[in-house]
Amino acid sequence: MSDTIKSAEAFQLAWKPGSSRLANSGWVRVETEGGTIGYGEVSPMLGGEHSIDIINRYIAPMIVGADPLDHAVLYDRALHRLVKLGPEGAVTGALAGVDIALWDIKGKLLGEPIYKLLGGAWRTELPFYSSIGGNQDTTVEETLARVERRWRNEQPSAIKIRLDGDRTRQDHDLPGDIAKVKAVRALVGPDLPLAFDANNQYSISGAMRVGRVLEDLGYAWFEEPVQHYHVHAMGEVAQRLSITVSAGEQTYTTQALVDLIRSGVRMVQPDIVKMGGITGLMQCAAICFAHGVEFVPHQTQPGIGHMANLHVLSTVMHMTKPAEYADDTGRTDIAFTHPIGPENGRFRLTSRPGLGLDINEDEIARRRV
Numbered sequence: 379m380s381d382t383i384k385s386a387e388a389f390q391l392a393w394k395p396g397s398s399r400l401a402n403s404g405w406v407r408v409e410t411e412g413g414t415i416g417y418g419e420v421s422p423m424l425g426g427e428h429s430i431d432i433i434n435r436y437i438a439p440m441i442v443g444a445d446p447l448d449h450a451v452l453y454d455r456a457l458h459r460l461v462k463l464g465p466e467g468a469v470t471g472a473l474a475g476v477d478i479a480l481w482d483i484k485g486k487l488l489g490e491p492i493y494k495l496l497g498g499a500w501r502t503e504l505p506f507y508s509s510i511g512g513n514q515d516t517t518v519e520e521t522l523a524r525v526e527r528r529w530r531n532e533q534p535s536a537i538k539i540r541l542d543g544d545r546t547r548q549d550h551d552l553p554g555d556i557a558k559v560k561a562v563r564a565l566v567g568p569d570l571p572l573a574f575d576a577n578n579q580y581s582i583s584g585a586m587r588v589g590r591v592l593e594d595l596g597y598a599w600f601e602e603p604v605q606h607y608h609v610h611a612m613g614e615v616a617q618r619l620s621i622t623v624s625a626g627e628q629t630y631t632t633q634a635l636v637d638l639i640r641s642g643v644r645m646v647q648p649d650i651v652k653m654g655g656i657t658g659l660m661q662c663a664a665i666c667f668a669h670g671v672e673f674v675p676h677q678t679q680p681g682i683g684h685m686a687n688l689h690v691l692s693t694v695m696h697m698t699k700p701a702e703y704a705d706d707t708g709r710t711d712i713a714f715t716h717p718i719g720p721e722n723g724r725f726r727l728t729s730r731p732g733l734g735l736d737i738n739e740d741e742i743a744r745r746r747v
């Protein structure tokens with residue numbers, strides 16, 4: 379069982395030939411002296427370049443020679459050495475990727491899936507919602523066509539429509555946004571749970587106007603109505619509306635998560651590749667349980683981040699919303715020898731050790747940047 383870390387490296391994967399490096403994924407590969415290999419994933423923002431650099435330059439030399447089972451100590455030691463780089467974003471994304479890789483190794487060394495090591499799963503089949511982005515500058519018809527395709531193909535338990543607009547604009551097209559949320563409700567009928575993600579595009583008053591329409595339409599939640607850095611404004615909107623207001627995908631520390639909850643937000647969405655990895659997300663789950671707040675992690679990556687997220691979600695007693703499914707590009711089929719995409723409206727966890735992924739090593743080697 380006793381083993382030590384032989385190497386740790388982070389690298390970009392290019393999914394499409396000639397694609398922008400900013401669209402690549404950032405992966406972490408850790409190997410032990412005993413030959414066990416663990417994979418992790420960093421935040422995909424700007425192709426993960428900054429987190430990759432932090433791992434290769436600083437974190438890898440800190441952890442080589444250490445026991446991979448000491449992952450939580452290694453995490454906090456690295457965090458506190460790098461904290462003055464700013465513990466929000468690139469550093470926490472790097473730490474998250476390393477944490478996930480070390481949990482993968484831990485599971486493989488102990489011969490158990492990660493969810494067993496976290497205390498066991500309440501469920502190994504998980505419902506999901508289709509997360510459909512890029513709807514700020516579309517027509518109503520274009521948004522409806524996207525929703526209809528994903529709804530029919532994926533059999534989701536819910537659907538979320540994201541604006542993904544230009545963050546320097548505010549309340550850019552409230553009538554157009556309202557027309558889209560009404561049209562989507564009319565398309566899917568009254569029963570399918572729907573969510574709307576403003577991606578931080580509104581003022582408080584704009585958020586109130588759209589939020590009241592969402593309430594009338596029976597939407598299940600209203601995501602990031604105002605700028606994430608306006609924590610108190612987010613809380614004000616959450617407290618004034620009766621619809622559940624969610625935020626937290628741009629929250630990078632447990633301390634900031636508590637501040638968000640204290641502001642009045644009652645559904646939070648930390649992201650496993652942006653903050654904390656598996657260790658940190660379990661801490662977030664405990665914070666949410668202690669506060670009686672819904673814990674609904676954000677997750678947009680199709681492979682390793684996705685699987686790490688499912689392991690954590692499976693252990694949550696009150697899973698009040700489905701898992702996010704944002705990336706339907708089929709990238710998972712390239713990277714893994716066993717497909718991990720949804721089947722019959724569910725994601726499934728197996729009892730294979732660690733993350734339970736079979737990496738297609740030849741394909742990964744070919745796509746490394």
Ligand code: CA
Pocket residue numbers: 540575577601602627
């Ligand atoms: Ca979002």
